[in-house]
Amino acid sequence: MSRPRPVTDGRERPVNLAVLMRDGFKALNDRVLVRLAEEGHAAVRPAHSAVFEFLDEDGTTVSTLAERAQMTKQGMAELVRHLEDHGYVAREPDPDDRRAKLVLLTPAGREVVGIAQALVPELEAQVAALVGAERMRALHDDLARIAQLGATDP
Template sequence: MTDEVNIGVLLFVAYRAMENRAFAAVAAAGYEDITPAQGKLLQRVDEDGSRLSELAESAQVTKQTAGYLVDQLERGGYVERCPDPGDARARLVRLTGKARDLLPIGAAAVSEVEAEWTSYLGKRRMEQLRDTLTRLREITDPYIDR
């Protein structure tokens, strides 16, 4: 058995640290009712709205779980369900103004973490890390436009 931590754990630990900082900033700004699961879904709502099935797939949760999370977000005033102009039978999930106000707070916290990591690692290493992860995304992200 080796003492070396596998790369998946290392990536997860770094991601979780960034996620925790973003959620702490959001909560400090008064949005204390957003859970990480809700946030994961909220981030994936397209500018023009998204179908529930698309949200479920991109968040890698079941359609039932996505529906439950959207219900919670709707009750909190973060999303609304609207008719899909392209399909009268379908509905879109759209961000409300409240959600649009919230998203930049999380994004600012992420930028702050990236700046701290750059300060710690140095600009060159941070650029290499970003380049490496961007390249890995090409073969690991099923939702990337290829």
């Protein structure tokens, strides 16, 4: 079994705000993946959230998905291929660009999105139970403000 944290200069790397935010996301996302597996969608893995999260209801090209997810086109294409092989997405010609293909959710893909979205209130209630309703509201507001850092200059 691997260590929970990487080692640099003989010591575990320190935990900082970004690490804590990622670990919090991972804890919540893991609960979604467990529920998906319970509902028969064990082929969906953590990396696939990059597809589901950035896919428009009327379809999205792999290039656009990659750009939105801040990853390579090749990496995104591999994620899409896996989901396509398991029946969660399909590729169809883009009516606006004959050379491009749109990635679209299949009924199984829409079911995955529905399960994940239905779980959100339950997850938020679990967090509120841990930290209290007032701190939950503050956490929500603070994270929304932190997210704005990416859209502005330092």
